[in-house]
Amino acid sequence: MRSRIECLCLPLALLAASTAHAQTSTAPAAGVVEPAALAAMDKMSAKLITLPAFALKADVTTEQVLDTGQKLQYGGTVDIRAHRPDAFKISAVSDIQHRDYYFGGGKFTIMAPRLNYYASVPATGSIGQALDKLKTGYGIELPLADLFTWGTDQSLRMRIKSGYLIRPEKIDSRTCTHYAFRQEQVDWQIWIDDSDQLPCKLVITDTTDPSMPQYAAVLHWDLQTQPSAADLAFAPPADAHQIMLVDLANGDKK
């Protein structure tokens, strides 16, 4: 009799277990944010804003999703040189696109070296304010802009719905602790260097698309190079042509 009860219970237990599993995997919104994970982000953010100027080169991969759901991956680099509070040059280069972005001296410039077109618009304030204006006014989002907004935008941590520590891992020669976060429309992972609190790697997963394209960036920091604002200024190449940048807010082409 006893064994017979076990026979009945086991399938029920399995059923309950599988149901629980399905719920956890499909309802991530009810996630837990580990305080340690948030604290690690806070420390990293604090570190980032202490850097008066820096250079970093990121090896990145991006994924395109085709209409069929198939993904294509491309490699590239993102070079960021920044001078706080109000100058940067970011070069985003891949086989499919090359753009250079300049901010400083009261203006923002986008340059496509292969097409030889550039456009400039007025942009003042801090790097963060410029990024905001570029996004809302011109539909331009710079890669790895999070590096500038972490630590300056206090609302960011409120968006995190789930976050936890994974474990220390090796990124190149560095030991970096791996964390995983979820928020609306995006899952992201970050590896933070145990020794200097700088991010080693970032992986962003777009969860709005069933194919979930990922962007991965391995960051190589150069804290010795401290570019001045003058180093980052845009000087148009002699044969480049200036064109307009469409102002989304005004629907203004000009």
Place this chain on the structure above:
Amino acid sequence: MKRPTNSLAVIASLAIMAQPVTAGMTALSAGGFLLVVAAADSAEAAPPRKRPGGGSARPSRPAGGGGANRPAGGRPAVRNNGRTNVNHGGHRNNISNNNVNVNVNHGGNHYDGGHHGHYDHHDRWDDDWDDHWHPVATAAAVSLTAAAIGSIVRSVPPDCSTVIVNGISYSQCGNTWYQPQYAGSSVQYVVVNPPR
């Protein structure tokens, strides 16, 4: 690899006729349009892509339509280039990158009225096919000449020449004049009246 210089503009205008654009509208899917595109230089034309704005909620381009975007014949259109940021600069931007596009709305506002209207072929997912790498030399004779003023294309044929008139850069392709502009990080070309 001779190419009809006006084919892009023609494609654009056909697209407009086939399917007038309204705000928020997405992929061009009219069969006639796709047929024309398939006949044109699919590699160079860098034709309209399905706008990824609404993600999967948007209607999909029919499978055959992907041909319009194929740099090499078999590749379907791009619907999403993922995202390169975790955050987007404020709660009002708590939307997918996919929605941050250079869309029909702003362009349409500008070009509507008096013109033929246009469809913004350009989307955020410009991937610089204008950098001219093509695995297959393709050319097709579509010798139409109409180019709707105000229509927008992602690239122009390579044999166009840059002409500066009154300090403004144009790309002149035979009788068709384009004015390049940035829309987001992408370069697009607006068909304009000849400036001279």
